[in-house]
Amino acid sequence: MDKRSKALRRRMIEIMHLGGRGHLAPAMSLVEIVRVLYDDIMRFDPENPQWEARDRFILSKGHGCLAQYAMLEDKGFITCDDACCFCKFDGILGGHPERDKIPGVEASTGSLGHGLSIGVGFALAARHAGRDNRVFVVMGDGECNEGSVWEAAMSASKNRLDNLVAMVDYNKQQSYGTTTEVLDLEPFADKWRAFGFACVEVDGHDVDALREVLSSVPAEKGRPTAIICHTVKGKGIPFIERDLTWHHRTKLSDELYNSLIEAVS
Amino acid sequence: MRKTCLNCIYDIAREHEDVFFVGSDLGYKTLDDFKEEMPDRFFMEGISEQHVIGMAAGLAMEGKTVYVNTIATFLTRRCFDQTAMDLCLHNVPVRLVGNGGGMVYAPLGPTHMAIEDIAIMRALPNMTVVAPCDAEEMARFMPQTVDWEGPIYIRLGKGYDPVVSKPELGFTLGKGIPYREGKDVLLVSTGVSLHGCIDAADLLAEKGVSAAIMHSPTIKPFDDELLLSMADGVKAVVPVEEHTVIGGLGDAVGAALLASGRTSLPAFRKVGIPDVFTENYGSQKELMRHFGMDGEGIAKTVMDLIA
Numbered sequence: 138m139d140k141r142s143k144a145l146r147r148r149m150i151e152i153m154h155l156g157g158r159g160h161l162a163p164a165m166s167l168v169e170i171v172r173v174l175y176d177d178i179m180r181f182d183p184e185n186p187q188w189e190a191r192d193r194f195i196l197s198k199g200h201g202c203l204a205q206y207a208m209l210e211d212k213g214f215i216t217c218d219d220a221c222c223f224c225k226f227d228g229i230l231g232g233h234p235e236r237d238k239i240p241g242v243e244a245s246t247g248s249l250g251h252g253l254s255i256g257v258g259f260a261l262a263a264r265h266a267g268r269d270n271r272v273f274v275v276m277g278d279g280e281c282n283e284g285s286v287w288e289a290a291m292s293a294s295k296n297r298l299d300n301l302v303a304m305v306d307y308n309k310q311q312s313y314g315t316t317t318e319v320l321d322l323e324p325f326a327d328k329w330r331a332f333g334f335a336c337v338e339v340d341g342h343d344v345d346a347l348r349e350v351l352s353s354v355p356a357e358k359g360r361p362t363a364i365i366c367h368t369v370k371g372k373g374i375p376f377i378e379r380d381l382t383w384h385h386r387t388k389l390s391d392e393l394y395n396s397l398i399e400a401v402s
Numbered sequence: 403m404r405k406t407c408l409n410c411i412y413d414i415a416r417e418h419e420d421v422f423f424v425g426s427d428l429g430y431k432t433l434d435d436f437k438e439e440m441p442d443r444f445f446m447e448g449i450s451e452q453h454v455i456g457m458a459a460g461l462a463m464e465g466k467t468v469y470v471n472t473i474a475t476f477l478t479r480r481c482f483d484q485t486a487m488d489l490c491l492h493n494v495p496v497r498l499v500g501n502g503g504g505m506v507y508a509p510l511g512p513t514h515m516a517i518e519d520i521a522i523m524r525a526l527p528n529m530t531v532v533a534p535c536d537a538e539e540m541a542r543f544m545p546q547t548v549d550w551e552g553p554i555y556i557r558l559g560k561g562y563d564p565v566v567s568k569p570e571l572g573f574t575l576g577k578g579i580p581y582r583e584g585k586d587v588l589l590v591s592t593g594v595s596l597h598g599c600i601d602a603a604d605l606l607a608e609k610g611v612s613a614a615i616m617h618s619p620t621i622k623p624f625d626d627e628l629l630l631s632m633a634d635g636v637k638a639v640v641p642v643e644e645h646t647v648i649g650g651l652g653d654a655v656g657a658a659l660l661a662s663g664r665t666s667l668p669a670f671r672k673v674g675i676p677d678v679f680t681e682n683y684g685s686q687k688e689l690m691r692h693f694g695m696d697g698e699g700i701a702k703t704v705m706d707l708i709a
């Protein structure tokens with residue numbers, strides 16, 4: 138893991154600690170996905186978050202917001218003070234991201250299974266306006282249990298939205314257990330293809346591979362793209378990787394905090 | 403309270419072979435003992451609330467009693483049509499157990515704050531709505547869910563709330579509880595709002611105002627009779643709920659008073675969350691204070707009303 142990935146993780150741990158709680162493991166599996174999107178792929182202007190031609194990013198698995206918050210701070214959408222008030226009474230950063238509160242957040246999420254439909258709306262609006270911006274929606278694998286994800290998928294493909302990219306953080310775990318235990322998604326790539334998407338798979342922690350895949354979307358002209366990112370829940374901190382007690386945590390002791398920081402130093 | 407509720411479900415299931423449990427994607431190890439001992443009656447079906455409710459309805463139509471558990475907002479909002487049609491229209495014995503009713507999940511924002519659950523559940527024909535105030539009241543209530551006809555929505559509080567319910571007052575599903583006597587004003591509580599009402603009544607007593615408390619864990623059917631008898635002769639009635647002021651306990655109380663046909667009615671004001679999505683995060687306690695639902699806030703509302 139390179140310096141930047143570690144630094145982002147460190148910042149996420151700090152923000153979580155300041156808020157006294159957070160979905161740490163779900164955010165850790167997202168770091169490289171979010172990083173590559175913001176560093177190399179998406180078009181945006183932190184000085185003008187409402188710039189019409191910006192690419193739209195929806196973190197449909199809103200509980201992974203620590204990864205997005207660290208990135209928004211890094212890019213200058215929000216300040217260090219904002220980050221320090223994570224989950225505080227008067228803060229703008231809550232346990233899930235909210236539009237109209239946080240610059241750079243396009244849709245309020247946290248109820249799973251909403252993002253892709255909103256993304257379809259964004260993509261249709263872009264086409265209608267003749268804009269060439271793209272829409273990136275990041276979902277959890279457990280999130281894909283929701284029927285609404287597949288309703289949105291059918292609509293995206295019916296409308297031939299090749300400006301829409303659905304990314305799945307496929308860490309093979311959800312809240313209660315593994316995805317195979319709770320509700321198996323396999324054959325997952327075939328499902329997306331059957332729903333009319335061009336589907337590619339990638340190692341969701343390999344920055345170069347992500348860059349390559351994301352640089353060549355749409356994967357097929359005239360179709361929405363699905364990118365299945367193979368990831369590890371809790372990635373980067375060995376003692377929380379794949380440990381479901383880290384799905385959501387409150388009351389982080391100083392000792393635990395120090396060992397988390399140490400793990401990404 | 404949540405732990406007690408789940409333990410009760412486990413106990414009930416051990417005694418009744420027709421009792422099933424269905425979760426969506428709950429916390430790691432939730433009801434592990436149930437799963438181990440009665441695996442054929444334990445289901446964790448994924449983040450698919452609409453399906454989970456429909457599936458529970460199907461089981462119930464086949465004679466099972468089904469306990470469904472997930473976070474309150476998703477259990478009420480995310481599958482409302484299934485609840486209305488599959489559960490309520492068919493009037494089947496499914497028990498919806500909603501974690502984190504009210505503002506328990508304050509730091510997680512509007513997606514997780516169940517502030518209109520009572521209103522939307524209460525609006526459905528055949529639905530019973532219950533919000534116990536603490537773990538012990540929960541334990542007295544749960545055994546009564548086994549044979550109750552039709553669906554029940556059960557709103558859970560935070561857990562580890564201080565115990566304020568009194569065993570000697572008992573618990574009867576569908577009945578209110580005359581919690582405290584008083585002659586000047588009547589406070590009406592449901593769920594954990596009883597805590598704030600007790601604090602308020604103490605504060606009011608210091609000011610020479612004698613406040614009665616009617617605790618109403620069952621919001622629907624609402625105990626009009628107890629309300630009207632306790633409201634007899636008081637100057638003001640103030641219902642308090644951790645919920646929007648639209649469509650919840652306050653409206654049940656107000657409607658009962660108006661429908662009583664009495665010519666002189668007490669002053670009336672609802673304490674609850676105004677008609678907004680909460681702008682703040684922080685803690686449940688901070689938000690309660692913010693909305694004037696702690697003891698001080700309630701006492702102030704009462705004093706303003708009777709001034």
Ligand SMILES: Cc1ncc(C[n+]2csc(CCOP(=O)(O)OP(=O)(O)O)c2C)c(N)n1
Pocket residue numbers: 162163166198200247248249250276277278279280281306308310311312370384427428449473476480
């Ligand atoms: C509609 C809805 N139901 C339930 C939840 C509660 N919940 C939050 S995160 C989560 C698990 C998500 O799993 P997944 O999408 O795989 O993301 P991961 O945390 O594993 O990365 C659940 C059930 C929710 N936020 N929204």
